[in-house]
Amino acid sequence: MAVETAEKANAVVEQALASIGDLATLPEVTIKIIEIVENPRSTARELHGVIKNDPALSMKILKVVNSAFYGLPGQIASVDRAIILLGLSAVKNIAIAASIARLFKGKRISEQFSAADLWRHSVAVGVGARALARCSPHPAMPEEIFVAGLIHDIGTLVERQAFPDQFATVIQRCTDEEGLDFLECERQVIGADHQAFGVGLTTKWKFPRHLRASVGFHHNPETLSVELRNMARLIHVADVLACQEQVGFYLTAQYDEITPEMLEALNLSQEQFDEVRATLAEQVSDAETTLSS
Ligand SMILES: [Fe+2]
Numbered sequence: 001m002a003v004e005t006a007e008k009a010n011a012v013v014e015q016a017l018a019s020i021g022d023l024a025t026l027p028e029v030t031i032k033i034i035e036i037v038e039n040p041r042s043t044a045r046e047l048h049g050v051i052k053n054d055p056a057l058s059m060k061i062l063k064v065v066n067s068a069f070y071g072l073p074g075q076i077a078s079v080d081r082a083i084i085l086l087g088l089s090a091v092k093n094i095a096i097a098a099s100i101a102r103l104f105k106g107k108r109i110s111e112q113f114s115a116a117d118l119w120r121h122s123v124a125v126g127v128g129a130r131a132l133a134r135c136s137p138h139p140a141m142p143e144e145i146f147v148a149g150l151i152h153d154i155g156t157l158v159e160r161q162a163f164p165d166q167f168a169t170v171i172q173r174c175t176d177e178e179g180l181d182f183l184e185c186e187r188q189v190i191g192a193d194h195q196a197f198g199v200g201l202t203t204k205w206k207f208p209r210h211l212r213a214s215v216g217f218h219h220n221p222e223t224l225s226v227e228l229r230n231m232a233r234l235i236h237v238a239d240v241l242a243c244q245e246q247v248g249f250y251l252t253a254q255y256d257e258i259t260p261e262m263l264e265a266l267n268l269s270q271e272q273f274d275e276v277r278a279t280l281a282e283q284v285s286d287a288e289t290t291l292s293s
Contacts, residue, residue: 012191013200016162037092060098067290093143120248125149128238135272155198
């Protein structure tokens with residue numbers, strides 16, 4: 001992107017973020033949790049202190065950690081036990097996952113797009129990316145990967161709220177004209193794409209670098225540095241998979257395909273990938289039940 005175009009896109013993102021009110025704010029408790037966990041000097045006691053002041057969030061965290069979806073059904077009776085067993089970072093990611101669903105609300109803006117469909121797609125990408133990551137002999141931060149999936153398209157919520165008519169136009173055009181590039185169309189009609197809006201929002205939320213990078217580059221992970229690339233690659237593959245399986249909203253990435261090179265880059269065999277595909281729908285409905293309020 002030329003410098004001038006990039007500057008214009010940044011200005012559009014800034015202006016949109018300033019205008020969207022509620023969506024731009026995560027619950028205060030979630031922001032506090034992120035701050036605590038990102039500070040290397042923080043302790044488990046501090047994290048527990050913040051979570052226990054919010055009984056609804058405490059309940060939700062326990063619901064998630066004890067769900068079939070999380071894999072420790074019925075074993076953890078208190079938040080401090082969850083922190084001891086799972087660690088600060090896992091509990092932080094569960095808290096983010098538990099507080100993010102409420103953002104995906106609001107009325108349908110067009111036949112092809114509703115926030116509920118986007119939520120379903122996002123859950124599918126989170127579940128799929130986490131399942132793919134688990135195939136690796138050293139799965140890195142599965143809960144962070146799940147959160148990366150949940151938020152990868154969050155920029156579209158900014159567009160929907162700040163530019164509802166233009167966003168509906170983008171979706172209509174991409175539905176009508178087969179092969180039209182969704183991101184290019186967003187840039188033409190709105191002035192920036194959902195990756196840029198997603199980076200703007202997650203920066204405002206002070207999300208960690210890996211999460212911001214995977215939101216900002218999930219359609220083109222290869223442009224990232226080696227250190228940040230892997231998570232974005234997982235999200236990209238899971239995104240295409242969810243679109244192919246038509247779980248929830250599936251306009252973006254629907255013309256992409258998963259190549260042997262993409263699987264190889266993630267050290268995944270075709271069999272492992274097919275297994276994730278086969279279990280995706282069931283896992284999505286487990287996760288949806290667990291995260292719904
Ligand atoms: Fe996307």
